[in-house]
Amino acid sequence: MKARVTVTLKSGILDPQGKAIEGALKSLGVEGIASVRQGKVFDIELAGADKAKAEAVLKDAADKLLANTVIENYRVELLS
Amino acid sequence: MKSAVLVFPGINRERDMARALRLASGREPAMVWHAETSLPAGTDLVVVPGGFSYGDYLRCGAIAARSPVMDAVRKFAADGGLVLGVCNGFQILCESGLLPGVLMRNARLKFICHDVHLRVERSDTPFTRGYNAGQVIRVPVAHGEGNYAADEETIRRLEGDGRVLYRYCSPTGEVGDTHNINGAAQSIAGIVNERGNVLGMMPHPENHVEDIMGCTDGRGLFAGLTAHLDRAA
Numbered sequence: 011m012k013a014r015v016t017v018t019l020k021s022g023i024l025d026p027q028g029k030a031i032e033g034a035l036k037s038l039g040v041e042g043i044a045s046v047r048q049g050k051v052f053d054i055e056l057a058g059a060d061k062a063k064a065e066a067v068l069k070d071a072a073d074k075l076l077a078n079t080v081i082e083n084y085r086v087e088l089l090s
Numbered sequence: 091m092k093s094a095v096l097v098f099p100g101i102n103r104e105r106d107m108a109r110a111l112r113l114a115s116g117r118e119p120a121m122v123w124h125a126e127t128s129l130p131a132g133t134d135l136v137v138v139p140g141g142f143s144y145g146d147y148l149r150c151g152a153i154a155a156r157s158p159v160m161d162a163v164r165k166f167a168a169d170g171g172l173v174l175g176v177c178n179g180f181q182i183l184c185e186s187g188l189l190p191g192v193l194m195r196n197a198r199l200k201f202i203c204h205d206v207h208l209r210v211e212r213s214d215t216p217f218t219r220g221y222n223a224g225q226v227i228r229v230p231v232a233h234g235e236g237n238y239a240a241d242e243e244t245i246r247r248l249e250g251d252g253r254v255l256y257r258y259c260s261p262t263g264e265v266g267d268t269h270n271i272n273g274a275a276q277s278i279a280g281i282v283n284e285r286g287n288v289l290g291m292m293p294h295p296e297n298h299v300e301d302i303m304g305c306t307d308g309r310g311l312f313a314g315l316t317a318h319l320d321r322a323a
Binding site for chain 2: 023024026027030074075076078080081
């Protein structure tokens with residue numbers, strides 16, 4: 011089973027990298043962008059096929075390591 | 091003082107730290123590999139040095155914070171043992187839950203590598219007793235992620251409880267945006283936990299301890315720790 015964990019900064023947390031990317035897009039002439047916040051995507055392959063179990067494993071992985079929940083939120087998606 | 095310096099893959103300041111500890115205490119620190127599950131018997135100070143543990147992959151300090159030796163350090167700290175984390179060590183202590191908050195990317199995105207001035211906020215702690223309250227010291231920094239951040243409540247408690255021990259400042263001790271090199275909340279350079287036995291700081295006092303380094307302002311921290319622990323022993 012394939013899954014994706016997306017980690018993003020909580021709203022209100024300053025994101026200097028996102029700001030720099032936003033500035034770079036503006037200087038490239040890409041129009042219509044109001045703001046950019048960057049994050050991380052983890053594509054994960056799971057050994058079993060049990061959906062409920064997979065979600066629990068991914069949540070555990072995100073809480074223990076993938077996200078720092080002081081500043082980050084995460085979202086777990088089962089892809090197949 | 092019987093100190094232990096933790097060694098993680100990618101750490102590169104462990105020998106500077108060991109040298110500073112040896113100079114201050116006259117004793118050779120134990121170097122403890124990250125896969126160990128216990129600290130040497132009689133350890134009274136654990137030091138998490140600077141560097142780039144695990145290549146700063148995922149988040150600075152995130153992987154090191156989950157290594158086996160950190161369980162032993164958590165227990166050591168819970169029993170009241172003194173823990174000092176410098177630079178990557180500060181990041182590791184935050185990631186391990188021993189200190190609140192997080193070290194974010196520097197506000198201006200640059201890796202900063204030069205001397206800075208720090209104001210010592212109080213002198214009545216094991217980590218600052220080698221200085222006077224309000225004293226300004228000069229020590230180097232070398233980091234890309236030193237921008238201390240925490241939620242408002244945490245910052246309020248840090249300030250209210252006097253847990254900010256070191257703050258970025260001007261050569262004469264003024265604190266403000268112009269001297270806040272990395273954008274840290276409240277110009278925070280170093281904080282202690284609630285119990286006051288775990289210090290994390292971004293600057294490198296271990297690199298200003300000998301005349302040949304051009305400055306010896308970092309000595310006070312190690313001399314203070316030695317005095318504190320040798321008196322307790």
